Amino acid sequence: MANKKKVVIEKASATRVKENKTLYIGIDLGTNHTAISTSEGKKKSILSIVGIPRDAVASKFLKKERLYGDEALKHRVALNMFKPIESGLLKNQREDLEAAKGLLQYIMGLVDANRDVKKYAIIGVPSQASVLNKKIITEMAKDFFDGVMVASEPFCVAYNLGELEHTLVVDIGAGTTDICRVHGTLPEPDDQISSNKAGDYIDAELVRLISEEYANVRVTNEVAKKWKEHSSFVGEPEEEIVVDIPVDSSILKLSITKEIRTACESIIPDIMSGISKLISTYDPDFQEYLRNNIWLAGGGSLIRNIDVVLGKELELIDGGKVFKDTDPVFSGANGALKLAQDMPPEFWQTA
Ligand SMILES: Nc1ncnc2c1ncn2[C@@H]1O[C@H](COP(=O)(O)OP(=O)(O)OP(=O)(O)O)[C@@H](O)[C@H]1O
Ligand SMILES: [Mg+2]
Incomplete structure (x- = not known):
């Protein structure tokens, strides 16, 4: 049975090589999630987490x-x-x-990209990733592709939106919020400001605020993250947010409306100061265009009302x-894919 399957795969890939098919791939390598999108129209997103069984027993039980x-x-x-x-950077330890x-091989498998065809990929990484970190990523990924390039994620997002001139991308991720000016060329260090007040920070704030408000209540960051993803908002609440919280041996229904709002709003000041600095x-001659073309991306852009509240704050600094x-999960990967497809063929010969 196994042999039969192998033959089929080899036959399929041999045909493709003969057809000289090229697969273009866009990848968004994030702290929280990794997304992939291919020129065959396949896409997938997974949490950027890898687990290795602790011992032989776990390995046998999990069968992996x-x-x-x-x-x-x-x-x-x-x-x-x-x-x-971590914090938008690929760690450099062997493990x-x-x-x-x-993770890369796994997610490529999910979109049928581990076949023997020519593969050209662009990997979007946080705008602050250093030259060294970009090299580490290229080195890590090069065995998978015939050509690979690392590009700044906000640039990929802007590329996907078709907004390459005078655009300010505010990418609210898990580890960092990256604010980046895009103006035709690949962004330079001066075009970017990064803050570690992003999704993980909101989760930690929520845990802190709940335990300050309610004695004896212990909440993990994972649980706080779930509540946040379900009910996040800034500005005026639309409804009371009530959750079940275990206290001692019973479960209490407690309101966390105020805490969710305060935790979500804790990232606003850094975003505003970053926006203001990059505009000023x-x-x-082009500041007017830039301030009227601010795009929120990343999972944190799903916070209800965040666009409205930022718009109001902007009124205090000339509007x-x-x-x-509209698609924060895949816009980085889709933009990276479009960019890969738009690169001239000569580019890939040297990439
Ligand atoms: N509905 C939601 N409301 C608020 N936050 C959300 C919502 N959905 C997802 N998030 C948060 O968005 C963050 C993940 O965003 P995203 O997937 O863009 O991050 P990432 O690209 O992996 O991280 P980074 O850009 O920091 O490397 C997490 O903190 C997650 O909890
Ligand atoms: Mg991201």
Whole structure:
């Protein structure tokens, strides 16, 4: 049976090589999630988590050497867990690099991209990733592709939106909020400001605020994250947010409306100061365009009302227009894919 399957795969890939098919791939390598999108129209997103069974017993019971994404999270008590990307950077330890490679191979498998065809990929990474970190990522990924390039994620988002001139992208991720000016060329260090007040920070704030408000209540960051993803908002509440919280041996229904609002709003000041700085240091002839073309991206852009509240704050500094990206999960990967497809063929010969 196994042999039969192997023959079929080899036959299929041989045909494709003969056809000289090229597969273009866009990848968004994030702290929280990794998304992939291919020129065949396939896309997938998984949590950037890898789990390795702690011992032989766990390995036998789970029947796998490695688990990825949600599956790893589900069995985490039996696993050594790796999050190879931290605060937007790929960690440079051997185990993390191996985990990142495994993650890449796994997600490529999900979109049928582990076949023997020519593959050209662009990987979007946080705008602040250093030259060294970009090199580490290229090195880690090069075995998978015939050509690979690393590009700044906000640039990929802007490319996907078709907004390459005088655009301010505010990418609210898990580890960092990256604010980046895009103006035709690939962004330079001066075009970017990064803050560590993003999704993880909101979760930690929520835990702190709940335990301050309610004595004896202990909430984990994971639970706070779930509540946040379900009910996040800034500005005026639309309804009371009530959750079940275990206290001693019973479960109480407690309101966390105020805490959710305060935690979500804790990232606003850094975003505003970043936006204000990037507008004021831009070419004065084009500042008006920039302030009226602000795009929110990343999972944090799903916070209800965040575009409205930022718009109001902007009124205090001469106004501006804020838009929400409609597909925050895939816009980085889709933009990276479009960019890969638009690169001239000569580019890939040297990439
Ligand atoms: N509905 C929601 N409301 C608020 N936050 C949300 C919502 N959905 C997802 N998030 C948060 O968005 C963050 C993940 O965003 P995203 O997937 O863009 O991050 P990432 O690209 O992996 O991280 P980074 O850009 O920091 O590397 C998490 O903190 C997650 O909890
Ligand atoms: Mg991101």
